[in-house]
Amino acid sequence: MILVVLDHDGNKLRKASLEALTRARKLSEALGEGVAGVLLAEGQAPVEEARGYVETLYVAELGPYTAEKWAAGILEAAKKAGVKAIVAPSSRQSRTYMGRVAYALRAGLLEDTLESWVEGGEVYATRYAYLNRVTQKVKTAPPVVLTVKPNTTPLAEPLGQAGQVVALPIPPVPTVEVLERVQEEKKGVSLTEADVVVTGGRGMGGPEAFKQVEELAALLGGAVGATRAVVDAGWRPYSEQVGQTGKTVQPSLYIALGVSGAVQHLAGMNKSKYIVAVNKDPEAPIFKHADYGIVGDVHQVLPALIEAVKKLKD
Numbered sequence: 031m032i033l034v035v036l037d038h039d040g041n042k043l044r045k046a047s048l049e050a051l052t053r054a055r056k057l058s059e060a061l062g063e064g065v066a067g068v069l070l071a072e073g074q075a076p077v078e079e080a081r082g083y084v085e086t087l088y089v090a091e092l093g094p095y096t097a098e099k100w101a102a103g104i105l106e107a108a109k110k111a112g113v114k115a116i117v118a119p120s121s122r123q124s125r126t127y128m129g130r131v132a133y134a135l136r137a138g139l140l141e142d143t144l145e146s147w148v149e150g151g152e153v154y155a156t157r158y159a160y161l162n163r164v165t166q167k168v169k170t171a172p173p174v175v176l177t178v179k180p181n182t183t184p185l186a187e188p189l190g191q192a193g194q195v196v197a198l199p200i201p202p203v204p205t206v207e208v209l210e211r212v213q214e215e216k217k218g219v220s221l222t223e224a225d226v227v228v229t230g231g232r233g234m235g236g237p238e239a240f241k242q243v244e245e246l247a248a249l250l251g252g253a254v255g256a257t258r259a260v261v262d263a264g265w266r267p268y269s270e271q272v273g274q275t276g277k278t279v280q281p282s283l284y285i286a287l288g289v290s291g292a293v294q295h296l297a298g299m300n301k302s303k304y305i306v307a308v309n310k311d312p313e314a315p316i317f318k319h320a321d322y323g324i325v326g327d328v329h330q331v332l333p334a335l336i337e338a339v340k341k342l343k344d
């Protein structure tokens with residue numbers, strides 16, 4: 031069995047889970063195994079949606095998140111399913127539990143993979159390594175524990191029939207106890223899930239100019255991105271960095287404002303469906319990758335774009 035960890039926000043599956051499912055199905059075809067899902071919850075969980083994607087869905091309610099409990103839940107499902115591979119979306123959380131799962135199963139751990147495939151019964155993958163300066167090709171024999179870098183893989187479609195739901199009994203595990211949790215206020219949509227990303231580069235000129243980047247992103251229901259030059263300058267937080275050492279995004283619309291289009295930036299956004307670039311330099315490399323390009327000063331073009339979008343919405 032190939033077991034896929036279905037990450038969710040309590041109401042619906044995250045996009046990254048549907049990418050993990052695509053990878054799991056690919057492994058299942060190559061290894062001749064079925065696909066089962068595991069849904070771990072802190073309360074509410076999208077059971078009905080999730081069972082539409084797998085033949086068997088293991089569900090456990092575990093209370094407040096801890097890596098120990100999540101690892102125990104996955105291992106319990108793995109025991110029931112008898113796994114060849116466990117696939118999960120790559121995230122801060124999965125980084126804390128998948129290592130535990132791999133160690134318990136004595137399985138090879140392939141983290142944050144860009145692609146994965148099977149050759150001669152072994153699982154191969156590519157991933158960034160050495161501070162993302164090189165792309166590595168790696169392999170391991172099953173059982174394998176694999177995480178999928180978000181926005182690298184097409185989304186899985188539902189099966190068209192609801193899978194069987196199995197409640198997982200979780201044995202008590204030694205774990206840290208969560209005494210209090212203060213939730214960070216969420217602003218808008220998350221960068222990796224957004225359907226529209228508006229990114230500002232060094233050409234924005236300074237942090238103040240990002241107010242308008244935020245405004246355009248909000249009008250389009252999207253998220254703000256930044257280049258590394260902007261993050262290094264302290265204009266925007268690292269969590270907004272797009273690129274090889276930041277987040278990989280794959281929105282329908284990517285608007286790059288004052289971004290030169292360095293390869294390390296392109297690595298994080300060149301799979302976007304439509305790329306619109308605004309740059310005052312007609313020779314800027316970003317134009318080679320843009321579907322629509324505007325040669326001009328962002329300080330004139332951006333307010334005009336905002337006005338145009340407002341008019342369209344009225």
Ligand SMILES: Cc1cc2nc3c(=O)[nH]c(=O)nc-3n(C[C@H](O)[C@H](O)[C@H](O)COP(=O)(O)OP(=O)(O)OC[C@H]3O[C@@H](n4cnc5c(N)ncnc54)[C@H](O)[C@@H]3O)c2cc1C
Pocket residue numbers: 161162163230231232233234256257258259260271272273274275276277287288289290291292293294295298308309310311314326327328329
């Ligand atoms: C190992 C490594 C990893 C890296 N990882 C990343 C990463 O994850 N993400 C990332 O983004 N970069 C990354 N970089 C850095 C990358 O190489 C570039 O330096 C960076 O992307 C440049 O950012 P930028 O386009 O904002 O700035 P610049 O390259 O300085 O480009 C600014 C652009 O703005 C234009 N401009 C200036 N003023 C205006 C104006 N008024 N109106 C319109 N256009 C204007 C200029 O013509 C120029 O094209 C990495 C580099 C290395 C070595």
